[in-house]
Amino acid sequence: MNAAGRQADPVEDYVTALTAALHGPARVKARMIEEIRGGLADTVTAHTRAGTADPRAAHRAIKEFGTVDEIAPGCQRELTIAQARHTARAVALTTPFLVACWYLAWTTGQDQPWALPRVAQLLAVHLAGVAGVAALLAAAALAVTGSLARRLPVPRRLPLTVAWAGTTASVAMAVATLALATACVLAANWPLLAPAGALAAVSHAVVAASARACRRCARLRTA
Structure with missing residues (x-):
């Protein structure tokens, strides 16, 4: 039936x-x-x-x-751009907060007697720079696919570029989470480092999932 x-x-x-x-x-x-x-x-x-x-x-x-085969590429093109904007927005919104947390953790740990937490914090700060570059690229992608899209065509490889930028940022967030967790175990200012590490972990989960979906969309056939 x-x-x-x-x-x-x-x-x-x-x-x-x-x-x-x-x-x-x-x-x-x-x-x-x-x-x-x-x-x-x-x-x-x-x-x-x-x-x-x-x-x-x-x-x-x-x-x-x-037919479905005829209209699907054009529809997928629109969805791929939407997914790229979603990923770019996730990177652009989460990275500044992480950079601020990592900077605060680093500046408050200048007198830290333990060597391992200091190294971990320095690593987190360097990773913040990597994620910061990804955030700038994400902001540019939002501009290109937003108001500028009415005047300029969206580059075909932009979604894949955004996807890999998101992947890079998510990897930096994952490593920073481990670094901050290590520092949190030995550092005296662990109440400050713990929220930063938790924020890095949550941001990694959000950005990684969005970047993975963006990579998938970018590889599909579009018009």
Whole structure:
């Protein structure tokens, strides 16, 4: 009965296949799918009112929209840019807080008698520089894919560049988490280092997941 129901609704078959073919931010993808479903429904209604019987009206509407293989690359292009913006935004928002925490931990540990915490803090500060460069690239990507996109075309390799920038930042955050955790064990100012390490861990999880999704989208075929 379910199979018969699916066969009786070509539009839903079309939407299901298109949904499976696309990858990107969940909200953006859901909004895109709903717009396509609504457009198809309106077209089917127009054909029905013109005298075309179902399911011919549905098939005509789908033919006018184009097959899934025909429209998926263009839709995926839009979703890939949206995912790149999502990743760039995650890097741009999390990195400044981490840089501030790492700097504060380093400046308050200048008189630290233990050698290992001092080395760990210095390592975290250097990693902050790496993440800072990634943040600048992320900010540039947000600008290019935002207001400037109305005037200039978005470079095709920008999403992959953002993905690897996010990956680099997430790796720096992971190593910094270990460095700050090590410093926290031996340092006298551990109440300050512990929140910085926790923030680095959370930021790593957020940025790494977004960067992974961005790499996947960037490798898909787009228009």
